[in-house]
Amino acid sequence: MASKNSKSGTDANVEVDSNAGSWRETVKTVVYAIVFAVVVRTFLFEPFNIPSGSMIPTLLVGDYLFVSKYSYGYSKHSLPFSPPVFKGRLFGSAPERGDVAVFKLPRDNKTDYIKRIIGLPGDRIQVISGVLHINGKPVKRRRIGDFTGDRPGERASIQYLETLPGGRIHKILETQGDFARWDKTGVYSVPKGYYFAMGDNRDSSLDSRVINVDGTAPVGFVPAENLVGRAEFLFFSTNGSARIWEVWKWPISIRYSRLFNAIE
Numbered sequence: 001m002a003s004k005n006s007k008s009g010t011d012a013n014v015e016v017d018s019n020a021g022s023w024r025e026t027v028k029t030v031v032y033a034i035v036f037a038v039v040v041r042t043f044l045f046e047p048f049n050i051p052s053g054s055m056i057p058t059l060l061v062g063d064y065l066f067v068s069k070y071s072y073g074y075s076k077h078s079l080p081f082s083p084p085v086f087k088g089r090l091f092g093s094a095p096e097r098g099d100v101a102v103f104k105l106p107r108d109n110k111t112d113y114i115k116r117i118i119g120l121p122g123d124r125i126q127v128i129s130g131v132l133h134i135n136g137k138p139v140k141r142r143r144i145g146d147f148t149g150d151r152p153g154e155r156a157s158i159q160y161l162e163t164l165p166g167g168r169i170h171k172i173l174e175t176q177g178d179f180a181r182w183d184k185t186g187v188y189s190v191p192k193g194y195y196f197a198m199g200d201n202r203d204s205s206l207d208s209r210v211i212n213v214d215g216t217a218p219v220g221f222v223p224a225e226n227l228v229g230r231a232e233f234l235f236f237s238t239n240g241s242a243r244i245w246e247v248w249k250w251p252i253s254i255r256y257s258r259l260f261n262a263i264e
Contacts, residue, residue, distance in 0.1 A: 054199035064236040067229035098168030119196025130178025194221035
């Protein structure tokens with residue numbers, strides 16, 4: 001009997017050890033997965049979603065995209081919560097005119113903004129009767145078919161193809177024609193180490209044209225340090241017609257034609 005009890009105790013110990021080992025492996029797997037996700041998000045790609053219409057028609061409300069973190073190098077804003085561990089940029093690379101970039105809003109250095117880089121350091125930017133001018137020259141634009149969105153309340157808007165210096169072509173909207181608040185501005189001289197960013201939905205974008213609004217802190221020029229990364233491609237898009245619990249509507253709410261599109 002003694003021998004039998006001893007064997008039973010040994011089996012129990014083996015079972016306990018096996019369970020403990022299984023838990024350790026599970027914890028290790030979770031930790032590795034978290035570390036891997038943090039590394040990818042910090043140094044390679046970070047997902048973002050579009051909650052507003054300031055970049056229509058390039059980006060729509062309900063778009064989900066990946067931003068390459070390595071495109072412009074790394075600053076404190078590349079890290080979660082923007083810890084002040086260093087200043088400036090490491091392995092820095094300047095954005096090109098026409099890039100769609102994510103940056104931290106200079107007003108608070110926390111809010112993520114996504115706009116198109118229009119002005120480079122040393123440029124003079126002005127909008128005259130809705131037409132963008134760079135260094136004293138009007139930017140070519142050509143009217144194309146009007147844009148109509150797929151969400152409730154979106155009305156048809158005048159749409160143009162705009163060609164920036166260097167040849168980058170993208171679509172813009174003028175929802176209020178050429179006479180909206182920011183369709184006539186003074187000249188903005190972009191300082192060294194800063195960039196001028198604008199939304200493609202020109203009449204519905206709070207961007208670098210807004211130096212001061214009702215006495216509040218500016219949007220203004222974007223410091224190079226505030227750049228987070230370059231928008232690369234869409235990985236998902238929904239028109240918002242299905243609530244989270246309306247599972248049966250999910251398939252018809254997805255914008256299939258936008259999936260995995262590169263962002264121009």
